[in-house]
Amino acid sequence: MERIIIDTDPGIDDAGALFWALASDALQVAALTTVFGNVDVETATANARRIVAVTGRTDVPVWRGSARPLVGRPHYAEHIHRPGGLGYWEHPDPDPQSDEESVAVRRMIDTVMSAPGEVSILALAPLTNVALAIKLEPAFARSVRRIIYMGGAALTWGNVTPVASANIYNDPEAAQIVIDSGAPVTQVGLDVSRNFALSLDHLAELWESPSPTARALCEMIGYPDRQDSRDEMPEWKSEGMHLNDVPCVAYALNPEWFTVRRLHVDVELHGEHTRGQTVVHMTDRWQQEPNVDVLLDIDGQAVADALTAAVSSVRTTR
Template sequence: MVRLIIDTDPGIDDAGALFWALASDAFQIEALTTVFGNVPVETATANARKIATLAGRPDLPIWSGAARPLVGEPHFAEHIHRPGGVGYWEYPDPDPDAVVPSDAVLRMIDAVMSSPGEITIMALAPLTNVALAIKLEPRFAQSVRRIIYMGGAALTWGNVTPVASANIYNDPEAAEIVVKSGAPLTQVGLDVSRSFALSPAHIATLWESGAPMGRALCEMIGYPDRHDDPDEMPEWKTEGMHLNDVPCVAYALNPEWFTVRRLHVDIELHGEHTRGQTVVQMIDRWKGEPNVDVLFDIDAAAVADALTAAVIAHR
């Protein structure tokens, strides 16, 4: 059983990944840590609490972390996820007066250092919390089992700039610290996420199942009430429900769903048009020492089927 700390900024796609991870018997989820990203960290923390409760884990530790990047100001994605972060899903905060520990980085360090080589960090958000843990504890990078991060684009275009993915662009300095840390790393970037979506048929199956998590995912994109409205999240209806974070869970469950290449990755910090780009050396001539397992290709149908089955089965 894989022990996980999931670092997250829910986010509709985070919700899909979290529902699947929480429904799986393959993971022992130690805690959720939250960070700014899709929404402010306070909203992300409330959403993490809602997701854990709906998944039957109201006891799951949730630790709040960084509210801003190491350099500059945060860039939120409320235009995609709506102001509440989870689209049209309306679910009451199970404990709005809860005092959430705000020392996520220190607690992440304590968890990893108390069980060297056992805990994997699954980072579905900007890498600020993870980078701070690496800088504060010099042994952290060598003590974590693996860091699986969602972000980057090796052979495809970006989703916030022509070359940069949102999670990396939101804190390039943090991403640079992580890729240079020497920790075992897996990049789950847009090379695979762009090829994955829950089809309209999967969405209909989730709704018709009546399963609480399945219905919540549907409600996030306005299904079924807004399904015929061409102005409301149209790409989620014609192309399917894009859940960029889900392949992170899929990789942790079954790496054989992917093609994996060990390559050298750098983070561009200074380019006027390229800040936040993951610069991936695809051929040997550049002599960069490989530092990241980069995912290419995905068995998207198998992943969509597995996610749908897991969410429906978990009641």
Template sequence: MDTPRIRILLDNDTGIDDALALAYLAACDHVEIVAVTATPGNVDADQVAANNRALLALCGQPQVPVLIGARAPLQVPLTTTPETHGPQGVGYATLPDPGPAAGHGIDAVDHWIEAARANPGELTALLSAPLTNFALALRREPRLPWLLGRVVIMGGAFYHQGNTTPTAEWNTHVDPHAAAEVYAAYTAAAQAGLDVQKLPIVCSLDSTERFEMQPGLLTDLAAAAGCAEPEHVLAGDPEGTRSTASNPLVRYLSDALRFYFEFHRHYDQGYIAHVHDYFAAGIAAGTLEYRSAGATVDVETESPLLTGTTVADFRALWGKPANARVVSWNDPAAGFAELVSRLGALARRLDGAPQGEPGPGQIG
């Protein structure tokens, strides 16, 4: 059965796992990336946009508009994370900046609103960054919950420890006021009768940290891509070792993810990488299985101790309707197999390799 065509508006803060998610979407033949908008987070908005332009060009989609909206969170100073994603946001990976993409200079928030109005019910919003741009869009167009077909958010932590503070997840912590506004807008929409299927699907750390990538996946990816030599990213390698993979997409992702493996090891999590945004992208693309539960989600913005903490009421104790569907189950093994298959095919196609032929180490 053919996968239905899906049109995605992506807002990210690229970001190593954002880059993996963007490359994956570019690898999905049934996905049209309508626009990629930059929110400051892992790096500032200009660097996010540059990363997106370069990666889209590498993935054969330089025509996709890359737009900038907000340049800072709504009320708090911007915090970036070079220790996690590197000074440019993509670890050790480097690509030349291909210059402005189509749509450069257009305000991201206005573009989102215009696209949603022109295509009511047809667009999926994938939000893998702080929710600053989406909050601004909801301020300008309160009908967005009805105009968008589906919304997927990577953010929050409920029954899982935070990855930025003991209780807060990174995206929500960077702009807690924006996240609070978004969930408040969906509470109002739910009270006004919004279809439950249009409530945001929330991929919190409870589900995304199950997507724990092992470095051997890059060996599998290189084989699927038909690389001339095996690709090995090993815990014993000197830090900063660069990939020599013959395929440019494999080389880019390997160099980015090596930095991410090293970061996780520095924080005593092992030589692994939590690829949060890829899981959210798979939900948006309709390719990964999941289960979810309705909840009323809110965000703490006042407490110095708990700022950015997300709270989910699954039992209607607050007396409010559900404003989100929080992911409660996923299948990482199937998800990683899907990732290797799609990215391997894209890498072969970009490199001009014949499709359907196994690379070194693959089973034909």
């Protein structure tokens, strides 16, 4: 069983990934750390508490993290996830009066350093928390088991600019720190996320399940009540339910679902039109040492089937 910290900014796609990870017997989720991204960090933290509550996993602590990138200002995605971050789903915050002190980076460091080589980071959000952990603790990068991050694009286009993915664009300096750290790093980018979605058949199976998490995932995009509306979230309804973060969990569970190559990756920090781009060296022509395992393809059907089965298996809250 792999012990993991999930760094997250829920986010509908984060919710799908978290529901799967928290239901899996193959992953021991040590904590959720939160960061700005899809929404501000306060909303992300409340959403993380909602997610552990509906899954019955209140044993998993939620630690609040960074509110802004290392450089510049945050860029939220409320136009995709709605103002509350979790679409149309409504669930009370189980602990709205909890201490909102930012402790995620320190506790991430403490957890990794207390068990060197045993704890992995699944980063579903901008990499600010992870980069700060690396900078604050010199031994962090060689002590973490591996870092699997959602973001980047090798052979496809961006989703916030023509070349940049949201998580990298939101803190490219942090991404470069993580990639340069020497830690074992895997990029789960738009090359695979773009080829994964839950179909209407999967949504119907989730909706008909007695699982509270399965129903919650459907409600986030307004299924079935708002399925015919194209005013909000039209791409989620016409192309299937895109959950960009889910392949991170899928890769941690079964790398055989993916095509992976070890390549050299840099992050563009200065370009007027290219800031946040992951520059992936697809050949060795420039003689750069490979530093990242880059996922290039996915068995999207297998991942969608496995996610649907796992989330549908959660029968009641604990």
